[in-house]
Amino acid sequence: MNQYLLNGKLTAKPGHQEALAAILFQASKLVATAKGCRLYVIGKDKADSHSVYVTEIWDSKEDHDNSLKVEGVRELITQAMPLLDGPPAKGQELEIIGGTEI
């Protein structure tokens, strides 16, 4: 089965980008050891002072979906929601078909 890549973008209300990023750092620590997690990095775009980006690679979409049940993750999502400027956009889902191994 091909690995699953998810590019997510979360836009914070003005002034809350850092707080949102801090929550995602905590999330990355929780899911780093989850089954099938290969990559979970948080990024920002220099031209966008409101958004935080998450790039994830999982052995399968199922592994990704299960990560939302990891203890503590739901609590972090609950903390993040009020910081968001509207509902989170659906991420871009890709199927990895080649490249460097991870």
Place this chain on the structure above:
Amino acid sequence: MNQYLLNGKLTAKPGHQEALAAILFQASKLVATAKGCRLYVIGKDKADSHSVYVTEIWDSKEDHDNSLKVEGVRELITQAMPLLDGPPAKGQELEIIGGTEI
């Protein structure tokens, strides 16, 4: 210095998605051992039968830029250009600020 993440999307002329992906597989082999290359994966979106996506992580933007000079890479770019449906879009550049180590 924070790592550099590049999300690229290349759209092929109809019927050339696989040929374009094959060129990118070769490129990934060339750059996998380049200085600072942490990730170079090729993906596709199930809903898009024309495009090929490249997600790259480098220790720095400079390392990425230098990878374009790796022997053989320019030749592959030259091979890929006629397969593209228009000039390649500028990729999304992110600065990694946290997450799992890679």
